[in-house]
Amino acid sequence: MIQLENVTKRLGARNVLDGVNLEVRKGETLVIVGPSGTGKSVTLKHMVRLMTPDEGRVVVDGQVVSEASGRGLELIRDKFGVLFQSGALLEWLSVAENVALPLREKTKLSNDEIMSKVVEKLAMVGLENDAEKFPAEISGGMRKRVGLARAIVTNPEIILYDEPTSGLDPVSSRMIDRLIEHLRKELGVTSVVVTHDLHSALSIGTRIAMLTQGKIIELAEPAEFVKSQVEEVQLFLEAQFITVRGEWEKNGK
Amino acid sequence: MAVDVFYSLEEQAIITREPRFFPPTADWRSQLGRKVVGACRDAGRAVLLLAEAILCIRSVLTRRSRRETIHQMFVGGIKSLTVITVVASFTGMILALQTGIEMRRFGQEVYIGAAVMVSMLREMGPFMTGLILAASVGSSIAAQMGTMVVSEEIAALELMSINPVRYLVMPRLVAMMIMTPLLSFYSCIMGVMGGGIVGMTQLNVPWAAYIDNAVRFAENKDLFVGMLKAFLFGIIIVITACHQGFATTQGAVGVGNATRRTVIMSFLSILIVGYMITRLFYV
Numbered sequence: 429m430i431q432l433e434n435v436t437k438r439l440g441a442r443n444v445l446d447g448v449n450l451e452v453r454k455g456e457t458l459v460i461v462g463p464s465g466t467g468k469s470v471t472l473k474h475m476v477r478l479m480t481p482d483e484g485r486v487v488v489d490g491q492v493v494s495e496a497s498g499r500g501l502e503l504i505r506d507k508f509g510v511l512f513q514s515g516a517l518l519e520w521l522s523v524a525e526n527v528a529l530p531l532r533e534k535t536k537l538s539n540d541e542i543m544s545k546v547v548e549k550l551a552m553v554g555l556e557n558d559a560e561k562f563p564a565e566i567s568g569g570m571r572k573r574v575g576l577a578r579a580i581v582t583n584p585e586i587i588l589y590d591e592p593t594s595g596l597d598p599v600s601s602r603m604i605d606r607l608i609e610h611l612r613k614e615l616g617v618t619s620v621v622v623t624h625d626l627h628s629a630l631s632i633g634t635r636i637a638m639l640t641q642g643k644i645i646e647l648a649e650p651a652e653f654v655k656s657q658v659e660e661v662q663l664f665l666e667a668q669f670i671t672v673r674g675e676w677e678k679n680g681k
Numbered sequence: 682m683a684v685d686v687f688y689s690l691e692e693q694a695i696i697t698r699e700p701r702f703f704p705p706t707a708d709w710r711s712q713l714g715r716k717v718v719g720a721c722r723d724a725g726r727a728v729l730l731l732a733e734a735i736l737c738i739r740s741v742l743t744r745r746s747r748r749e750t751i752h753q754m755f756v757g758g759i760k761s762l763t764v765i766t767v768v769a770s771f772t773g774m775i776l777a778l779q780t781g782i783e784m785r786r787f788g789q790e791v792y793i794g795a796a797v798m799v800s801m802l803r804e805m806g807p808f809m810t811g812l813i814l815a816a817s818v819g820s821s822i823a824a825q826m827g828t829m830v831v832s833e834e835i836a837a838l839e840l841m842s843i844n845p846v847r848y849l850v851m852p853r854l855v856a857m858m859i860m861t862p863l864l865s866f867y868s869c870i871m872g873v874m875g876g877g878i879v880g881m882t883q884l885n886v887p888w889a890a891y892i893d894n895a896v897r898f899a900e901n902k903d904l905f906v907g908m909l910k911a912f913l914f915g916i917i918i919v920i921t922a923c924h925q926g927f928a929t930t931q932g933a934v935g936v937g938n939a940t941r942r943t944v945i946m947s948f949l950s951i952l953i954v955g956y957m958i959t960r961l962f963y964v
Contacts, residue, residue: 473836476840478836478839478840502842505839505840505842506842508840510837510840512833512836512837513833514832514833516832516833516834516836516837517834518829518834529841529843530841530842530843532745533841533842533843533848534841534842534843575837578837
């Protein structure tokens with residue numbers, strides 16, 4: 429569904445992405461993990477052409493997104509919903525209006541239809557009682573959940589999550605994890621998740637990629653990932669107290 | 682040393698989040714060259730931004746854009762009324778006092794009305810309005826756009842296929858295209874009134890004579906040129922502010938820099954464009 433082919437991106441003197449090859453399959457949840465500053469968010473930005481590769485190309489459903497522009501780029505972007513690290517909410521709009529924004533701007537739905545979709549999505553992220561609040565009146569975690577509601581309100585085929593659980597309390601984090609799982613299982617949504625949280629990654633990912641110094645150094649299913657012999661992966665697992673005792677099994681799979 | 686400063690229009694997205702890094706150099710010619718090329722590139726991008734905003738203007742007729750434009754007219758225009766009233770009144774008073782003192786030596790102080798009216802209409806009204814709006818509205822727009830870039834709100838709009846130029850720039854542009862000439866005209870009235878008060882109280886010029894001279898010597902051309910200047914100043918302020926805001930990088934420091942650059946560049950542009958229009962119509 430999404431292919432990154434030999435993507436290289438330089439920022440300053442540093443190769444943030446250094447010949448990355450990665451395929452995201454339809455209907456899977458690919459989780460990208462790795463230390464800070466290794467290009468995880470930059471990888472996501474290339475998928476929707478918020479950044480353009482210096483070398484290589486990005487292909488989405490057979491269309492080269494890294495060369496698309498104008499209406500063609502809009503059509504590709506319409507397949508995506510994106511949850512930004514900060515939520516990226518417009519401060520002068522209420523929670524409900526933020527979620528309603530893409531529907532108001534891109535569809536001809538009536539106000540009642542829009543609001544019913546908004547309420548439904550807000551309920552999915554547990555914020556149905558906060559619809560009238562403004563972003564300044566809610567916590568960082570709630571902002572992120574509003575951002576998620578906005579990302580899914582148009583029912584996109586692909587959702588990109590940039591650190592969906594960072595800054596959230598454990599209960600909210602698991603709720604977001606469950607929601608990502610629900611979207612994949614029930615609606616067949618393809619997801620790419622960038623996170624540091626390996627517990628979350630192992631729980632929601634169908635495959636996990638480890639990105640270090642601009643290169644994918646490991647790409648495996650969760651059960652294989654935890655057994656990886658790659659040193660950086662082992663360090664990452666140990667740092668989050670994840671050890672393999674016998675066969676690691678993912679609940680519910 | 683190859684410095685990649687000339688790149689295609691395709692790469693020069695108006696809203697860029699791919700900063701160019703140049704290696705430091707001690708060579709003053711390289712530094713000067715980069716500054717000149719950078720300034721030309723900025724000017725080009727600002728013109729492209731203006732062109733795109735003008736292409737979006739027809740969407741001002743939609744309900745949401747109309748509401749947003751009216752809101753921006755209120756924020757940019759009505760909220761500036763107090764400061765414009767004070768500054769314009771005192772400018773008129775100073776003009777009247779300075780010219781009146783000199784003209785009294787020749788017994789011509791009755792003509793201060795003409796001097797104040799013509800000065801305000803041709804130059805001081807639009808110029809002061811432009812500077813006040815650049816400092817208040819322009820800096821505020823730049824800070825808002827810059828913060829939106831830093832907090833990825835602009836990226837979010839783009840990904841929702843909502844054109845940030847149509848959604849954010851166009852309503853502000855239309856609002857300022859309307860409000861700046863109106864405020865400029867208002868500042869002229871306030872200036873003339875201020876001058877009249879000084880004429881009456883300090884120079885013993887009767888109010889009726891003051892107003893009579895003010896109206897008699899002012900021409901339609903003065904009003905037209907003043908309004909034209911104000912109209913262009915409104916465009917300059919919004920486009921400079923939005924362009925600088927969209928080009929923000931480096932978080933809070935970048936927002937501060939964008940705001941500072943907006944005020945400086947708007948001031949310079951207002952001065953230069955003001956001179957050129959005066960030169961065009963009066964020489």
